[in-house]
Amino acid sequence: HTLVAQMRARVKRLAQNGDEDDSPEVKRQLVEKVEQLARAVARVTEFGFPLDLNLSNTDVRELLYEVLLRFHEDFSTRGISLEIEVASEVKHATVDRLKLREALGELVRNALHALPEQGGKLGLRARVAQDDLIIEVADNGRGTDEPLIDQTFSDGDGRRGAEPKRAGVGLKLVKAVAEQHGGRVTTTSEQGEGTHVQMRLPLRA
Structure with missing residues (x-):
């Protein structure tokens, strides 16, 4: 999934570069992507199966x-x-x-x-x-x-x-x-x- 790949890449950069990339904006973007993923997982759980209406x-x-x-x-x-x-x-x-x-x-x-x-x-x-x-x-x-x-x-x-x-x-x-x-x-x-x-x-x- 593209979103997961983006999160993985960002976390790897943070791990490698430490404080260099540890800016408030980087943190905000990472939190936003985590929230997006959480919403996506919740929706797949709700709609990913043939549940009754x-x-x-x-x-x-x-x-x-x-x-x-x-x-x-x-x-x-x-x-x-x-x-x-x-x-x-x-x-x-x-x-x-x-x-x-x-x-x-x-x-x-x-x-x-x-x-x-x-x-x-x-x-x-x-x-x-x-x-x-x-x-x-x-x-x-x-x-x-x-x-x-x-x-x-x-x-x-x-x-x-x-x-x-x-x-x-x-x-x-x-x-x-x-x-x-x-x-x-x-x-x-x-x-x-x-x-x-x-x-x-x-x-x-």
């Missing part, structure tokens, strides 16, 4: 805003322009609330990774079409000209240049959650223009 009648609008609230500090400190469009017909859906919340969190997190350190736009849209709930997350970050969607959900999403596999595990889980619900995920991306991800789920209600 815990379906419930879920207020979709409330869930969307709950997900966005988790990233409020990122939006604020980085000056990210957030565009939210939730159609009036988006109300309730019979879904696994926990799994959908985590999947949407992954999409927002990946979009944040694709944006520059300051500025950028992130859009979250939701609508209903043909008895399906459609949720879309888009950013105007780096984007990629690499073939989508096969590579996106196998080895990584090709974003962030030198870190193409950074979001691989997360996006695999997004796809798994959608398919567990009988839905699907599609993506479009263009180098320098950004990435658009659409999750389509049956309402079931």
Whole structure:
């Protein structure tokens, strides 16, 4: 796994160079990678097996805003322009609330990774079409000209240049959650223009 390899290399450098690389920034980056790995392991534990869905009648609008609230500090400190469009017909859906919340969190997190350190736009849209709930997350970050969607959900999403596999595990889980619900995920991306991800789920209600 790319994240594990990065952590191993960083720890080796710290062991070899001692105080030379033992700066606050190096420590911060290492802690961040450990936290990323912990989140990835937790999600694989939750979604890596064919567990049954815990379906419930879920207020979709409330869930969307709950997900966005988790990233409020990122939006604020980085000056990210957030565009939210939730159609009036988006109300309730019979879904696994926990799994959908985590999947949407992954999409927002990946979009944040694709944006520059300051500025950028992130859009979250939701609508209903043909008895399906459609949720879309888009950013105007780096984007990629690499073939989508096969590579996106196998080895990584090709974003962030030198870190193409950074979001691989997360996006695999997004796809798994959608398919567990009988839905699907599609993506479009263009180098320098950004990435658009659409999750389509049956309402079931």
